[in-house]
Amino acid sequence: MTYSEENYIKVIYHLSLVSPKGINTNAIAGMIESKASSVTDMVKKLAEKELVDYQKYQGVTLTQKGLHAAKMIVRKHRLWEVFLVEKLDFTWDEVHDLAEELEHIKSEKLINRLDEFLGFPKEDPHGDPIPDRYGQMIKVEKQLLSEVGLNKKVMCLGVKDSSPSFLQYLDKHQISLGSEIEIINKEAFDMSLTILMNGKEILISNKIAGNLFVKVM
Amino acid sequence: MTYSEENYIKVIYHLSLVSPKGINTNAIAGMIESKASSVTDMVKKLAEKELVDYQKYQGVTLTQKGLHAAKMIVRKHRLWEVFLVEKLDFTWDEVHDLAEELEHIKSEKLINRLDEFLGFPKEDPHGDPIPDRYGQMIKVEKQLLSEVGLNKKVMCLGVKDSSPSFLQYLDKHQISLGSEIEIINKEAFDMSLTILMNGKEILISNKIAGNLFVKVM
DNA sequence: AATAATTTTTAGTTTTGTCTAAATTTATTT
DNA sequence: AAATAAATTTAGACAAAACTAAAAATTATT
Numbered sequence: 001m002t003y004s005e006e007n008y009i010k011v012i013y014h015l016s017l018v019s020p021k022g023i024n025t026n027a028i029a030g031m032i033e034s035k036a037s038s039v040t041d042m043v044k045k046l047a048e049k050e051l052v053d054y055q056k057y058q059g060v061t062l063t064q065k066g067l068h069a070a071k072m073i074v075r076k077h078r079l080w081e082v083f084l085v086e087k088l089d090f091t092w093d094e095v096h097d098l099a100e101e102l103e104h105i106k107s108e109k110l111i112n113r114l115d116e117f118l119g120f121p122k123e124d125p126h127g128d129p130i131p132d133r134y135g136q137m138i139k140v141e142k143q144l145l146s147e148v149g150l151n152k153k154v155m156c157l158g159v160k161d162s163s164p165s166f167l168q169y170l171d172k173h174q175i176s177l178g179s180e181i182e183i184i185n186k187e188a189f190d191m192s193l194t195i196l197m198n199g200k201e202i203l204i205s206n207k208i209a210g211n212l213f214v215k216v217m
Numbered sequence: 218m219t220y221s222e223e224n225y226i227k228v229i230y231h232l233s234l235v236s237p238k239g240i241n242t243n244a245i246a247g248m249i250e251s252k253a254s255s256v257t258d259m260v261k262k263l264a265e266k267e268l269v270d271y272q273k274y275q276g277v278t279l280t281q282k283g284l285h286a287a288k289m290i291v292r293k294h295r296l297w298e299v300f301l302v303e304k305l306d307f308t309w310d311e312v313h314d315l316a317e318e319l320e321h322i323k324s325e326k327l328i329n330r331l332d333e334f335l336g337f338p339k340e341d342p343h344g345d346p347i348p349d350r351y352g353q354m355i356k357v358e359k360q361l362l363s364e365v366g367l368n369k370k371v372m373c374l375g376v377k378d379s380s381p382s383f384l385q386y387l388d389k390h391q392i393s394l395g396s397e398i399e400i401i402n403k404e405a406f407d408m409s410l411t412i413l414m415n416g417k418e419i420l421i422s423n424k425i426a427g428n429l430f431v432k433v434m
Numbered sequence: 435a436a437t438a439a440t441t442t443t444t445a446g447t448t449t450t451g452t453c454t455a456a457a458t459t460t461a462t463t464t
Numbered sequence: 465a466a467a468t469a470a471a472t473t474t475a476g477a478c479a480a481a482a483c484t485a486a487a488a489a490t491t492a493t494t
Contacts, residue, residue: 241471241472242471242472242473243470243471243472253471253472253473254472254473254474256472257472257473257474258473273472273473274471274472274473
């Protein structure tokens with residue numbers, strides 16, 4: 001698999017998690033920052049290699065082979081993120097782009113050794129599950145903070161959109177994975193929340209709350 | 218710099234260390250496993266980017282800019298090798314090909330953090346010096362075991378050709394970096410050596426001795 | 435159900451890095 | 465010094481992966 005083919009497979013995988021039907025050309029083009037016509041070309045090649053099922057105008061789905069390949073790329077991506085944060089002291093907003101490069105290093109042995117070196121972590125620094133060497137991963141029963149009812153106590157599990165600016169916002173307010181939060185007010189007008197964390201009250205917009213995955217405790 | 222450009226710069230650097238005059242097209246083609254005509258094309262591009270000086274039919278030399286770029290690639294290669302051997306328990310004959318891939322990961326910050334994580338090593342697992350972030354590296358006053366006189370005591374410093382089969386040969390005979398060796402006989406006919414190591418006598422061919430760098434003690 | 439709007443595909447180019455084969459330059463030999 | 469051999473460069477072609485613009489198919493709207 002080429003660098004580019006791997007990126008397509010990965011993007012199709014991520015889109016599949018959100019909508020499990022056929023993934024359409026434009027959605028892929030949007031994610032990969034290319035044009036629909038380029039996607040059509042690549043998708044034909046992936047179909048020839050039996051990594052996706054594809055019928056003209058009907059979108060694509062991953063085959064079993066494609067699904068496994070995608071999970072292995074995600075595995076590499078997330079393990080490298082753990083390495084960068086835990087061993088090289090990067091912050092969680094810095095690691096995504098680097099992991100995008102590192103995920104293409106081709107060696108099963110390397111990634112399995114890295115997994116072992118890191119102590120077989122189950123989640124990456126953003127709270128996303130890491131597939132094991134067979135593609136198995138834990139399922140986190142998480143929901144968005146914006147969907148949680150009043151007066152509930154929750155624990156922060158991960159983020160939906162892991163853009164650097166959002167992650168930096170969280171750092172600034174000392175919100176990290178494992179932080180415990182209580183929702184003490186919900187403003188009806190703009191759905192903003194007042195939360196209690198480490199004894200401090202913080203006001204949080206609905207947009208922020210809609211980007212933060214939590215677990216009710 | 219593209220992946221391919223980096224490989225050319227690195228190869229030209231390695232050839233420059235052996236013969237400091239202009240590096241000819243065929244030598245580069247041999248190392249990179251391509252054809253002379255491809256080399257000509259690439260060398261023109263590198264000259265446009267001012268990474269090499271090039272005049273038709275006269276071979277190439279690295280510019281200051283090219284030399285620095287080459288050292289940074291070598292730095293990455295050798296630091297990743299140390300990481301693989303020291304942290305992930307790879308053997309010294311396994312790491313070269315993996316480091317060939319890892320050396321192209323583009324991040325100054327990553328490589329400097331890795332350097333720190335590894336304790337700023339001065340040499341890679343084969344005894345080759347690692348350039349620091351400014352391109353500086355130690356110079357090892359080493360000579361080939363085949364050139365050392367009779368009855369001298371030497372310490373093993375590194376290898377010339379680091380092919381897996383040679384490295385495995387060394388492992389089999391328990392010769393590693395730092396091993397102390399005494400030359401107790403030199404056969405005039407085939408220049409093979411009898412050496413004393415850890416109290417044991419071993420017979421070594423001239424070809425092996427010509428691949429092993431040592432320092433007289 | 436016909437038309438409009440959108441999405442997807444096709445056709446034809448472009449760029450990067452490679453190749454082969456032919457032409458040119460340099461080196462070697464007689 | 466001329467002839468031959470070897471090395472190097474040029475010219476033209478190709479594959480991968482992208483693009484633009486136009487055509488075709490699907491979906492939405494009236």
